[in-house]
Amino acid sequence: MADILNKSAFDIPDGVIYLDGNSLGPLPRAVPLRVQQMLTDEWGKLLIGGWNKASWMDQPMRVGNMVARIIGAAEGSVVMGDTLSIKVFQAVSSALKLRSDRRVILSDTGNFPSDLYMVEGLVKLLDQGYELRTVAPEEVMQAIGDDVAVVMLTEVDYRTGRKHDMRTVTQQAQAAGAIMVWDLAHSAGAVPVDMTGSNAEFAVGCTYKYLNGGPGAPGFIYVRPDLADAVQPALAGWLGHRQPFDFELNYAPGSGIERMRVGTPPVIQLTALETAMELWQDVDMDRLRAASITLQEQFITEIERDVPQLTLASPRDPTMRGSQVSWQFDHGYAAMQAVIDRGVIGDFRAPDIMRFGFTPLYIDGGDVTAAVKVISDVMNNDLWNEDKYKVKSRVT
């Protein structure tokens, strides 16, 4: 596991055990200096010339290729930009045009709400009888009927960590004539993903969780290479144009995945992300997955031994989970605040879920044991039962 654990590459405060890399990854040590250089040497000195001379214009594709490697996608099939929510809109709107005789977008109640909201917004915008149909995660397979145009799912449930089988669901969707859109928010950098092997048409994701790109790091979109020149981008921005600097009055989509670019890319965010992605260049995702499961199994075993008040809310079978372990507890919000106060950072998801992410790049077995000790102390001594932990703040 020595080549997976890379703690010294991250700047984690003393006394903190960070089990929330599934919300916002920690700061890679190389990022501040690299961003500083970008600001002073590129923006400061090259000014507008940075777009060419510092290759800012190529950055969305260059970083996209770094992400492609992590999700088992071909070079040139992923591009960065905007946010995950915008990328969901791009993927689903394009997917609907590929299956224009059907009206149902199928998703599940374990999907991240923003994905559902974006489709709800799209359905209202189109105002042509489209329907967002949402079923329980366990019912997705049997709900894929021949009226379904698009199946849109998040592979790993943000709340429970429950993991769909990408290949099987995609096969079922395609057998029913539907287009498949995967959200990899809790997959990229967390579990091995084989985009090419899955045969799915679209995937989207974010980069501020397991990939450690920083707060507000851009989203990504994948389009299956054989379709990339055929899809119609609903968000037809100038940087997705074939010749943006010819300033033609009419849109002509760029080649392949480039058409999924929209506006001017966020160079500062992309520079932080690109630096963070360099930590992934030698990571073997199968070894990372094995390390993650070892940590999760240790955590479950120790919590169940020491903290019987918590009920496992994630699948017990590790192959059915992503890289997080969630627990149900009626006073979960207060308990998580008390745990965080003692240096173990996880997070709470309404209504009663305590969520802990496992990131083998900077978490090891000693961290797990130390975290369990804190959680056990909080739970067995009712340390959460103080007034100060009961006021729910806006962001949890």
Add this chain to the structure above:
Amino acid sequence: MADILNKSAFDIPDGVIYLDGNSLGPLPRAVPLRVQQMLTDEWGKLLIGGWNKASWMDQPMRVGNMVARIIGAAEGSVVMGDTLSIKVFQAVSSALKLRSDRRVILSDTGNFPSDLYMVEGLVKLLDQGYELRTVAPEEVMQAIGDDVAVVMLTEVDYRTGRKHDMRTVTQQAQAAGAIMVWDLAHSAGAVPVDMTGSNAEFAVGCTYKYLNGGPGAPGFIYVRPDLADAVQPALAGWLGHRQPFDFELNYAPGSGIERMRVGTPPVIQLTALETAMELWQDVDMDRLRAASITLQEQFITEIERDVPQLTLASPRDPTMRGSQVSWQFDHGYAAMQAVIDRGVIGDFRAPDIMRFGFTPLYIDGGDVTAAVKVISDVMNNDLWNEDKYKVKSRVT
């Protein structure tokens, strides 16, 4: 003018006269340190807690209020996020829903292509007989017929600097029953804007030009306050939800302009922008406008005196221009490269426009004279007529 000129606040390389702040503003000196602090002290130390403890979550509204002041909009009527292209899509899609009995979006051929592309994409997506109708800038007023749902214009033409009269055009649009959408890309920080007084329903803009927010700085959107609680956001992202952290399955729009937020905001970019915006807090836009016109008039007078090869492509009446002066020259691309090589940075816009922006925060009359001397030298000695200036690069 002493309280307008603020050269020492910007890090401009020695020997450079930067007349391209209308493409990408230069680096404010305070930005690198502030971004460094955000990375190390906020992201690094607060980790996920930064959303609350460092007020990242409020940043899009907080910075929006700084932009609001510059464009004459009320507090709480502007929010930051995404890119200008995305904001165009948001504004026009919302505007169409307010006038759903009509099918024409009217714009002009001087609009920035991405605005036209985004509407073209929206029209194709909707597939309900919508039409993007584009006329010459001079013909907009008479083209506003009673079939027009939305008039979408950029106030200041990116190529020529020609300036629409916001109040008059808006009155005409509204008299014809249309909804008005203004793009302020070349207005915000360039000319006084009176959003409230214009009565326009929507405005959008970018912040990497005159506002100096850095490459890829986020866009902004304004919705007239009396409409903000009525508009339907087509891009219905979780951070525009009334209670994003309740993780409800159905979308319920947030209060007012907050519903125009979409995904997770780009905190690093917003931190750079917020720092840049601090330079605007004491700027009187009328005095800035007067300084800009003085610089432009000096530039036109000196170029016409010394460089007869160039033909003015901007309106001669300064009240009809934004904060740039453009010249037509058949070999404009080569000439601009030769000028840039000698330290005067302007830019080229196809097919034959040499464009110079005037930004009184860091450009003074001495810079104008020095720039004219370089341009005159290049033009009168045919220094542009070298092979190395003839190959057109991707980004110009």
